[in-house]
Amino acid sequence: KEALRGVATDEPAITKAIVNHVQTSLARQPHNLDELGAYQAAALSVRDNLIVNWNETQLHMTRKAPKRAYYLSLEFLMGRTLDNALLNLGLKNKYSDTINKLGFNLEDLLDQERDAALGNGGLGRLAACYLDSSASQELPVWGYGLRYQYGIFQQLIAPDGQQLEAPDPWLQNQNPWELPRLDVNYEIRFYGHSERLEGGKAVWSGGQEVLAVAYDVMIPGYETRNTNNLRLWESKPKRGFDLNSFNAGDYERAVESSNSAAAITSVLYPNDHTTFGKELRLKQQYFWTAASLADIMRRFKNLDKPITEFPDYVAIQLNDTHPTLAIPELMRILVDEEDVPWDLAWNITTNTFFFTNHTVLPEALEKWPVPLMEQLLPRHMQIVYDINFAFLQAVDKKFPGDLDKLNRMSIIEEGFPKQVRMANLACIGSRKVNGVAELHSELVRTTIMKDFVELYGVSKFANVTNGITPRRWLDQCNPGLSQLITESLKIPRNTWLKDLYKLEGLLEYAEDPAFQRKWAAVKQSNKQRLAHYVETTLGHKVNTNAMFDVQVKRLHEYKRQSLNILGVIHRYLTLKAMSAEERKKVNPKVVFFAGKAAPGYYIAKLIIRLIVNVARVINEDPDTKEYLTMFFLPDYSVSLAEVLIPASDISQHISTAGTEASGTSNMKFCLNGGLLVGTVDGANIEIAEEVGENNVFFFGHLTPAVEGLRYQHSYHPVPVEQKSPALATVLKEVSAGRFGDPGVYEPFLNTVRQHDYYLLTDDFESYIRALSMVDEAYQDRTEWIKKSIRTAAKMGKFSSDRAIQDYAQEYWNIESVKLGDVN
Numbered sequence: 001k002e003a004l005r006g007v008a009t010d011e012p013a014i015t016k017a018i019v020n021h022v023q024t025s026l027a028r029q030p031h032n033l034d035e036l037g038a039y040q041a042a043a044l045s046v047r048d049n050l051i052v053n054w055n056e057t058q059l060h061m062t063r064k065a066p067k068r069a070y071y072l073s074l075e076f077l078m079g080r081t082l083d084n085a086l087l088n089l090g091l092k093n094k095y096s097d098t099i100n101k102l103g104f105n106l107e108d109l110l111d112q113e114r115d116a117a118l119g120n121g122g123l124g125r126l127a128a129c130y131l132d133s134s135a136s137q138e139l140p141v142w143g144y145g146l147r148y149q150y151g152i153f154q155q156l157i158a159p160d161g162q163q164l165e166a167p168d169p170w171l172q173n174q175n176p177w178e179l180p181r182l183d184v185n186y187e188i189r190f191y192g193h194s195e196r197l198e199g200g201k202a203v204w205s206g207g208q209e210v211l212a213v214a215y216d217v218m219i220p221g222y223e224t225r226n227t228n229n230l231r232l233w234e235s236k237p238k239r240g241f242d243l244n245s246f247n248a249g250d251y252e253r254a255v256e257s258s259n260s261a262a263a264i265t266s267v268l269y270p271n272d273h274t275t276f277g278k279e280l281r282l283k284q285q286y287f288w289t290a291a292s293l294a295d296i297m298r299r300f301k302n303l304d305k306p307i308t309e310f311p312d313y314v315a316i317q318l319n320d321t322h323p324t325l326a327i328p329e330l331m332r333i334l335v336d337e338e339d340v341p342w343d344l345a346w347n348i349t350t351n352t353f354f355f356t357n358h359t360v361l362p363e364a365l366e367k368w369p370v371p372l373m374e375q376l377l378p379r380h381m382q383i384v385y386d387i388n389f390a391f392l393q394a395v396d397k398k399f400p401g402d403l404d405k406l407n408r409m410s411i412i413e414e415g416f417p418k419q420v421r422m423a424n425l426a427c428i429g430s431r432k433v434n435g436v437a438e439l440h441s442e443l444v445r446t447t448i449m450k451d452f453v454e455l456y457g458v459s460k461f462a463n464v465t466n467g468i469t470p471r472r473w474l475d476q477c478n479p480g481l482s483q484l485i486t487e488s489l490k491i492p493r494n495t496w497l498k499d500l501y502k503l504e505g506l507l508e509y510a511e512d513p514a515f516q517r518k519w520a521a522v523k524q525s526n527k528q529r530l531a532h533y534v535e536t537t538l539g540h541k542v543n544t545n546a547m548f549d550v551q552v553k554r555l556h557e558y559k560r561q562s563l564n565i566l567g568v569i570h571r572y573l574t575l576k577a578m579s580a581e582e583r584k585k586v587n588p589k590v591v592f593f594a595g596k597a598a599p600g601y602y603i604a605k606l607i608i609r610l611i612v613n614v615a616r617v618i619n620e621d622p623d624t625k626e627y628l629t630m631f632f633l634p635d636y637s638v639s640l641a642e643v644l645i646p647a648s649d650i651s652q653h654i655s656t657a658g659t660e661a662s663g664t665s666n667m668k669f670c671l672n673g674g675l676l677v678g679t680v681d682g683a684n685i686e687i688a689e690e691v692g693e694n695n696v697f698f699f700g701h702l703t704p705a706v707e708g709l710r711y712q713h714s715y716h717p718v719p720v721e722q723k724s725p726a727l728a729t730v731l732k733e734v735s736a737g738r739f740g741d742p743g744v745y746e747p748f749l750n751t752v753r754q755h756d757y758y759l760l761t762d763d764f765e766s767y768i769r770a771l772s773m774v775d776e777a778y779q780d781r782t783e784w785i786k787k788s789i790r791t792a793a794k795m796g797k798f799s800s801d802r803a804i805q806d807y808a809q810e811y812w813n814i815e816s817v818k819l820g821d822v823n
């Protein structure tokens with residue numbers, strides 16, 4: 001049966017498949033192959049497996065014709081694929097042995113793969129975890145995104161500590177995990193003009209047309225043959241190039257339009273949380289939503305069902321506001337192309353879409369200038385106005401005469417220029433709106449969507465707490481711990497990896513000294529693995545007996561890496577002030593930072609510079625370096641996270657209360673037995689609910705206090721010296737040039753001294769106290785290990801399998817369609 005499926009699952013067949021790919025796909029000789037070539041051949045042989053499963057899954061789904069869900073996301077932060085695919089197929093051991101016999105080491109080959117880094121951070125990685133969980137649970141879910149030529153930029157650190165950006169040409173060596181589908185393509189129009197006809201219809205013509213071409217990425221499920229699809233669109237010129245200009249000798253002009261078509265999917269925008277209003281970004285958004293909807297519509301039409309049943313077969317999840325144009329685009333297709341009356345079209349549309357909000361920060365809420373939208377998408381602008389007109393009538397009917405409310409709720413924001421508020425459009429056009437953790441969803445209901453809750457009722461506004469896939473974030477990145485868990489729970493690995501609540505079985509071992517020793521030994525070896533990484537990349541030795549304290553995430557003022565670095569300086573100054581005798585009582589600590597700053601985010605880049613330069617000073621200080629060292633690891637990525645997270649004793653999630661919607665790395669650290677120091681924010685709160693507040697280190701002001709404190713900063717400011725003398729000293733030392741040129745950091749220091757929007761001065765003292773409690777707790781290593789075990793044991797809720805089940809049942813109304821077991 002397997003031979004019929006062409007699948008290589010035993011050693012001889014795997015060997016044959018790999019050697020075959022070396023010779024025929026790579027056109028190389030097996031006897032002088034380098035690691036890159038060996039990786040490619042191995043990957044191609046695994047790809048063969050995936051393609052067979054993928055094909056059968058697609059065929060099966062077409063035959064069964066279940067309702068499907070589509071996850072529209074501008075970002076999919078996939079990371080590497082080979083290791084994950086081998087684990088999902090259950091072939092890792094066989095590949096490891098086979099590759100050994102071929103004279104290579106599997107782990108080295110895995111390292112040859114470049115990350116697919118088509119995302120910025122949390123939102124993009126969440127999309128990747130959700131694809132994994134959907135496939136693993138055999139749900140008919142497809143992802144739709146863009147095939148960027150360049151992913152998130154590569155981060156370099158200059159000698160002076162500044163972040164530099166280099167392109168990420170991830171497709172340079174061919175990508176074995178995608179399948180070009182040149183036959184699946186759609187023409188996408190921009191610009192031109194729209195002429196209204198009778199009955200609400202219009203004709204949109206002229207302008208520029210570009211081609212969207214599909215590339216399919218196989219998404220294997222864990223221990224199932226179900227293999228889902230992530231369809232990424234690439235832009236191409238509709239016609240090669242302008243032959244008239246070419247013949248007239250104007251070669252540049254001839255390729256201009258083809259270049260502008262290719263530009264659409266050339267690069268991922270590296271901003272997260274700050275909008276910028278660039279035309280190319282709006283083009284990306286429309287290009288992608290239009291291609292995806294055309295594809296979805298074509299698939300629906302193959303079912304031969306009446307158009308009114310569209311929402312019975314299609315659910316579309318909008319990953320933040322980025323794909324909101326899908327709403328007017330579906331209206332355009334229905335009204336202009338399918339001749340559906342406006343009201344019926346609106347009914348279909350609002351039963352199809354679901355909208356997830358990922359942030360309440362005002363600077364991240366997308367707005368597009370009306371003049372830009374009118375020019376680029378004239379028909380959509382008309383549709384948005386028509387939607388808004390009917391909507392405002394409904395608001396006025398329910399709240400007669402409330403002009404302020406109408407102004408706040410309107411899709412169009414008055415001003416110069418007028419702007420289209422994408423969050424309002426997404427909310428109005430969707431069946432449900434959700435936040436990503438309990439607190440965040442409550443903030444959505446009471447702040448940005450307050451008026452909408454009053455209009456529609458609260459049931460439209462719900463919560464789905466984020467989750468992470470335990471396959472990648474435990475089994476794959478921490479094989480030692482995975483094995484210990486399987487041995488101890490005495491159930492097969494696949495059982496708890498598919499039902500993470502089973503980890504609770506570990507609780508009974510928390511008091512068992514033998515188990516504690518094994519648990520600690522795994523952590524220790526993960527710390528050694530990280531130390532090895534630091535040594536080979538930065539050339540620095542790391543004391544693995546020290547506490548490893550980690551903060552890794554995008555650089556942002558709201559995430560407060562600033563608080564962390566100022567805390568490190570405080571610790572350094574405290575150590576310096578101690579006698580050598582006193583110091584000996586201090587538990588050594590190594591602090592790790594990693595994360596990228598948006599290239600245009602000046603203060604965030606300055607914070608990186610400060611971190612790097614503080615590290616340089618304290619790592620060289622003979623008085624203290626035994627007790628405190630710190631590292632900024634350049635170029636944070638999914639792959640680096642897989643090394644860092646299993647190695648942490650404690651990790652920091654210290655956003656100003658009410659600003660971090662959820663956070664997902666907090667879940668990853670805890671799942672790997674790391675403890676958490678954090679604010680009462682996002683999913684930290686639910687983690688504490690699960691693991692018990694005695695197992696997390698909370699500090700800082702709570703969300704309801706934030707507004708008042710900000711008001712105080714503006715109108716009744718209290719000097720830093722008075723609020724926190726310790727912080728004042730730290731700021732003074734930085735200002736004076738103790739960590740490099742005096743003056744360089746002033747713009748950052750002033751944000752703290754002046755408005756202190758993110759409340760560093762208010763939270764510093766309690767932050768330092770929390771860190772002392774961490775130190776104290778770490779002194780009693782046995783108690784610490786117990787906390788670590790109890791924490792991991794209670795992480796069941798945070799599996800993305802649970803989150804996807806929530807979406808599948810409460811929102812999409814879809815069910816599993818199983819293809820059959822592996823082998």
Ligand code: 26Y
Pocket residue numbers: 120121122123124126271272273274275276358359364365366436466660661662663664682
């Ligand atoms: C509009 C554009 C500039 C933009 C681009 C990317 C705006 C926001 C983003 C990304 C947002 C993001 O990553 N949000 C994070 O989503 C995670 C998954 O829900 C949350 O865990 C995390 O708290 C939130 O910051």
